[in-house]
Amino acid sequence: MKGKVLVTGFTGNVGSFVGKYLKEAGVNFKAAVRNVKRAEEKYSNEIEFVEFDFEKASTFDKALEDVDKIFLMRPPAVSDAKKYVKPFIEKAKEKGIKQIVFLSLMGIEHNPIPPHYKIEKFIVESGIPYTFLRPSFFMQNLDTTHRFDIKENKDLFIPAGKSKSSFIDTRDIGEAAAKVLIEDNHLNKAYTLTGSEALDYYEVAEIFSKALGKKIIYSNPSPLRFRKVMINRGIDKTFANVMVGLYMSTKMGMAKKVTSELEKILGRKPTSVEKYIQDYIDCWK
Structure with a gap:
């Protein structure tokens, strides 16, 4: 290059x-x-x-x-x-x-x-x-946007219903992006990138509970309650609306798809939610 x-x-x-x-x-x-x-x-x-x-x-x-x-x-x-x-x-x-x-x-x-x-x-x-x-849904949203609720309230305060998400680590996305920039066989292509499995937030709460040694719940708030709480915390209304829209898509099952495209690009399995939580564990302790 x-x-x-x-x-x-x-x-x-x-x-x-x-x-x-x-x-x-x-x-x-x-x-x-x-x-x-x-x-x-x-x-x-x-x-x-x-x-x-x-x-x-x-x-x-x-x-x-x-x-x-x-x-x-x-x-x-x-x-x-x-x-x-x-x-x-x-x-x-x-x-x-x-x-x-x-x-x-x-x-x-x-x-x-x-x-x-x-x-x-x-x-x-x-x-x-x-x-x-x-x-798919970034794992790192859990140590940024949702860090406060997990750490202080022991709650996955996310309006996603009982739906599943094929969580992806942004470190994997960054590596995939670098590879498709360097390699020559990715032009004019579109890749749907996901983790290896789809989990609901009750399952994610259980993984957090085991990793942190304390009970983390998934309260599953309504979209309106979630929006109100976010705005009261000072989040811009436009961004709060975007967040609600994304979680409504999740709630409708649009985030549960699992593909092998990330694994093919990286030449290895995507990072698991368990590995991600262990790597970032200081964020919630």
């Missing part, structure tokens, strides 16, 4: 691992961030940071300088894909980008409501070779 990879969303749950695995493979990359100074203070000075903001088109040219490929993530705050993401894709086309690896959503090909659906269409229409990664 002659040029560099631009990694957007570097400070998030997936982008940081994409960077980690690219670095381990000896691939040059630029980490796209909104605040370079803050990123340099937080992360290794061996990483090349570049200012990038979907809402500031003036940052596009420098971010794409010397870049061949892009790992693309949509920030949660960017909901208008046509206004903010499409112009970046058009600029990437202008710059001759050879591949966009886009972090999408499982089942998005049948769900035109989330912005990921439009972004996939914009990429295809641009003619830039692509790889779409469509992962």
